Amino acid sequence: MAILVNNDTKLCVSGITGREGTFHTLNNRNYGTNVVSGVTPGKGGQDVEGIPVFNTFHDAVDKTGANTAMIFVPPRFAADSILEAEDAGISLIIAITEGIPAHDELRVYNQLTRNPNVRLVGPNCPGILSPGKANVGIIPASFFSEGNVGVVSRSGTLTYQIGNELAQAGFGNSSIVGIGGDPVPGSSFIDILAEFEADPETELIVMAGEIGGSAEEEAAEFIKANVTKPVVAYIAGFTAPPGKTMGHAGAIVSGSAGTAKAKQEALEANGVRVGRTPTEVAQIAAEIAGSLKTA
Incomplete structure (x- = not known):
């Protein structure tokens, strides 16, 4: 069965158009993860090698049914990106971003504890790998x-x-x-x-x-x-x-x-x-x- 990520994962990546976001998103897709969309404000309507990009998580969820988010945005934007994903109905949020200010992490933690339908993994983490099913993050899956x-x-x-x-x-x-x-x-x-x-x-x-x-x-x-x-x-x-x-x-x-x-x-x-x-x-x-x- 595996836990948290599997064949039912529909991944949306915040920061997909950045260098690191693009690199790891495509690695995840190449592994077999179902990457359905990305989010970069102001770049809605573009795509990253066939993956549609939206301005907001709400648009991405409405159009692609995403149920999992990966956060790959700079530290000063990461907390708001996490909370936007939660507000859009994403049930699993995986925050790769390192260096998020501690007061922002507390703000996110306090908000998410009020919502029993969402789980945050991270921040400053390598993500989650369920071998043979899905890889969300930067874990070298070939190992x-x-x-x-x-x-x-x-x-x-x-x-x-x-x-x-x-x-x-x-x-x-x-x-x-x-x-x-x-x-x-x-x-x-x-x-x-x-x-x-x-x-x-x-x-x-x-x-x-x-x-x-x-x-x-x-x-x-x-x-x-x-x-x-x-x-x-x-x-x-x-x-x-x-x-x-x-x-x-x-x-x-x-x-x-x-x-x-x-x-x-x-x-x-x-x-x-x-x-x-x-x-x-x-x-x-x-x-x-x-x-x-x-x-």
Whole structure:
């Protein structure tokens, strides 16, 4: 089945006429994703290699039935683009844009929490890939094949590394979800873990976290209470110095809070095996996935 994106996805891309927007939109379409439209204000009536461009999300939804949005616009415009997609009735919004001001992210978060019919993934994320079905974002899909391992990560590059090592070991993925590393994510680990728990195709879950915040500790409690499938985790940042932001805006340790060690201890206390390196995580996941095959 996969989660969130699949053969029923009808994608509309905000920022489709920009260089990066065009490049990744066409990559997604070449993978097999049903890209039905794009949005760039002032460029309605144009097309990008046969994909119609509209001035607004409302026009795009009315004319093409889009149900998924990918946001590829500059940071200062991204919040309004997300909220326009929500207002137009888009049910899944995937924000790739990095560097959105934190107060804009809060404005979006507060608005979307009032609407139970919409999910935001990101911002500052690599998107979602359901191998063999749809790719929405910038994930290098050629690395991955269909399978039973679900991956959710705050880091794009860690997603690629762990997924590729699993692929080299002969295991595929149901879906790969990058939730992004900003302080105010649209979807949390808990949100995606719940999706994987409900997905019959997913038999094993790999989560890749990092220093900063409490998302991994909260996920650990959720896993203990609600997840019946095996979960393997990795936490980036065991050697990160306190008080220094490491790559992502949300990856910062303050005092003793948010450290990799604290997150590891919380996860292991709740039955999650934690690898110290991405390679070790992939090895543990492959070991468990192999046992599921023979069970």
